[in-house]
Amino acid sequence: MDAFSQLLEGFATALTPINLLWALVGVTLGTAVGVLPGIGPALTVALLLPVTFRLDPTGAFIMFAGIYYGGMYGGSTTSILLKTPGESASIVTALEGNQMARRGRGAQALATAAIGSFVAGTLATIALTFLAPVVVDAALAFGPVDYFALMVLAFATVSALFGNSLGRGMASLAVGLLIGLIGIDSQTGQARFTLGVPQLLDGIDVVVVAVGLFAVGEAFYVASRMRHDPIGTYAVRGRVWMNREDWSRSWRPWLRGTALGFPFGALPAGGAEIPTFLSYAAEKRLSRKRHEFGKGAIEGVAGPEAANNAAAAGVLVPLLTIGLPTSATAAVLLAAFQQYGLQPGPLLFENSSTLVWGLIASLYIGNVILLALNLPLVGLWVRLLEIPRPHLYAGILVFATLGAYTINNSVVDVVVLCAVGVIGFVMRRFGIPVAPALIGLILGPMAEQHLRRALAISEGDYTTLVSSPLAATLLAAALIVLVVPAVLRFRARAAERARVAEPVG
């Protein structure tokens, strides 16, 4: 019952009027920014970082909890009403939810997404509450070797899972690792890759890279190939409520989605895409109205949305307990922690337990606020979709440059922001995923540190890297992640070739 008493203390922290206010502000801002097209949850958190600079860490992180969940929810609203997903985890929601919207059931799609998010978010937060202390206990025994292996596994999974080929994922990861090398080497004081620019000695701020890759890169990309035909937004008509049939078709998918989403999110390999696809496939198989799938089946929104939100909570387990971000949003959150001089990991639970448990408690509170806020305010959020695109992206650039400048009050950061923006544009243009770069940037320096520490302890003996059973298992898993998709792809291509070779007709 230790976790429970600490959670109660967390609620005591989070329920003070001022912290409740921060949670409310966070959820509102997160939803509003998340709804804007072109802005996913990661960018939402990155853009709103400067707003929290003057808050105390506890208040700031309570606000972040709200922004995180609010950004997730806002993103699904955009997917349902505009069809195109802001991030890969909303692909399925976009597919099925938009079909509902086209048939005049947009209100029900938004409702099942909102309530499903609430159910999944709450259940997954409960799971997080009880799982986190267990992982922390285990993580206290981790040595540098184990940490290094964890990071290698994270590198392998983000390269293999994001984007549609290993080469592209790896290119992105390597670019991120390279940016992470810039600055003074903490162990020897050597300046590396600073190009002689003194301001680069401290390294490049993760927030600048995140905002540059996502916001500036996106603005460049949209400008380069703007969609000129108007996009259809579907008006939300009628009562924003579900009838009895909607409820009875929704509640099981919510629970199944949660059960799929949380474990996937909590794995050190992570990612929210796979559980959303699995949930969609499962609901399609289990539904009695299978024919409705692809034409607006409510189960196809309820399940994947729940899976997405449960995975979002699950991602916080490796992030908070071992300091391992497995999604772009988590990488930005980790950067936010570092901004306050905090390093997530087992020690965070010991040294800043008020902050951590306050954060976890406000995840529950944020969920309630989200539900209360979103059902009545849906009409307002929909209005945000109608901002003219030139003004929307010009505004995004204004806030991106503002965010970069206010980190150190330095124009150099704005210049770096633009340079990273160009990289982000080129990556989008060539279909190279952006998330691995961010994860490489933030984990690269940590991986280097752990590797050097491990090899220093073993006096250069490389077998130390597989000396602990955990590290050996993790490295083997990394190898499997890299090799298996390649084998599957090779076999699929061989099968295709065989099929093509057969005479048609």
Place this chain on the structure above:
Amino acid sequence: MTDLGPVVRTPDGPAGPPVEGGPAEPAPQPPGGRRGIAWSEVALCLVLLGVGTVVLIETARLHVPAVANVVGPRYFPTLVGISLILAGVLLGREVLAGRRAEPEAGEDVDVRAPTDWRALGMLALALATHILFLKLVGYVLAVTVLFALAARGLGSTRFVRDLGIGTVLGLIVYLAFDYGLGITLPTGPLEGLL
């Protein structure tokens, strides 16, 4: 930079996840246009290989202090350089096999449109002016110019109105940061007025 021009018209078919592109996306491209080597992507691979090589050379030139233990400051950058080169090789194999990049789909993006260089130039100009103006003439004016030029590049036609919106936006941000958060943005010659 690389030549991004001529390749854009042919994204690969719906090989990936169920949704690609926006609503009412017309059916797949004529099959003939799909194959062939995309030279701008070859250039991208060369850039990756080149950067990787530069990283390796720069790493080799790093001074390693005598006190450094077994794994010095060169070790990890070497791994990064190798992975850049490896990524370039993997990508190069795909490109030379004729498989093309799928430009990222998005809410406001027409993946089949050719690159609009004029719009990109205008955005670059907007950002460059903003950077130049920040310290020189203060935050509010710098935002005005950034907003109006960027909106213009993105297709807005009412420049004067955009200048107005930019000024208001800049003022709101300036005042909110100054009074609300206690962060002072560069004031410039307007110092006496604000």
